[in-house]
Amino acid sequence: MRILIAGLLLALVMACSSPNKSEDQAFADALANTELEGQVISGEVNDILHRIPSPLEISVLLKETGRKYDAAFLNSPDNLSRYNTNYKRALNLGIYGTDLGYTNIYEQSQDGIKYMATIKDLANDLNIGQFFEMETIARLVSNSNNLDSLLLITTQNFNTINHYLQTQNRSHLSVLFLTGGWLEALHITLEVAKANPGNMQLQETIGGQKIILENILHLLSFYKDSDANMAMLLGELERLQQSFDNVTITTIYQPSSFEVIDGVMVVKDNSSSTVVITESDIENIRTMTRNIRAKIIS
């Protein structure tokens, strides 16, 4: 019995002092503990994760402005080899996901294939590569007539991955993935807005990100005590939030009306919202976003 206890103690001491524990493992363990501490946290995280809009919505808006495709806005697939931790991989998976959506909307099939391959590699490293059927996607990318199917499959894939990560108690990766995707969409919008000064729709979209940033900060706050990387990211995004301080969003509620057309209830929204944001606010947000993104993609 004494030998057994001594053995257990020795194993415990060795486990605690093991110098071989990788950064990724420590990251995963710390976050797994956070998740296990409260299912309530996990439920709330999932609720918020579901409400963050798809970056695809912004890509469609950008194309609508008439602005041409510009690969210089995106994170180059050549940067893939820089991402050696799960923290960086998850953030950049989100960034590349937004970039893929942007290339898809602009029907840039060659770039799309490169981004798809990069995403597949990152996903493999995060043990979620099984969700990407490269042959199907490559076939769809090669023909612009398949744009709807391509958008559908890629959106479904990312939704499935998020769901899978949540069921595997790896929601923290979903949070990072989503944060990276959102930041990239904001970055591209800011760059397009710079080339289209005075575009009210773009300005309103940038100002409206204040609401989404609040939700992302709330998500990251669940992990701030368990992981230094996520605490650091939270701190940087809180500074980004300060650059939104002067942005005001006012809303007026009016009951809506509707009519039923071909079995669909078509609502007429009588409510409205107004976003007040200055060029100076936008410049501050752009500078801050560039700095945060540069650290993530480097």
Add this chain to the structure above:
Amino acid sequence: MKKLFVFVFSVFVLSGFSSSAQCNAETLSTQCIPKLASGFNFLKTYKVEKAGKEYVEYSYVFTKGTQYMINICAPDQNADGIIVTLEDSDRKKVASSKVDDQYISAIAYPCNKTGIYYIRYTFDDEASYCGGSALGFKR
């Protein structure tokens, strides 16, 4: 004893089969995607399973200038009894799919106010409802 064991085992297995056969909300929500009207890009699917709950609720940030569509699918092609209600961030009603005792299976909402919206599915009686739903957008 043997008969008792066979009986208990059969009940256990059959109840398992029947509960899984009762509701496959995931499949139903996937079936909802192609039913989004032409021009809408798919965003999300939602499982709508009563399972003892009074309602099922999700939320999403809608953007001014974007039109959204939410539809409902049920196993027998008839979503009667499942009501989807859209509420804004202050919980004020924007739309409900039940009108004059009629159940409408899709809502198109051209958003004029950016913010969090709540998509709530309720059920009209005690029946065991099961369905799926899809959210799409277009500019």
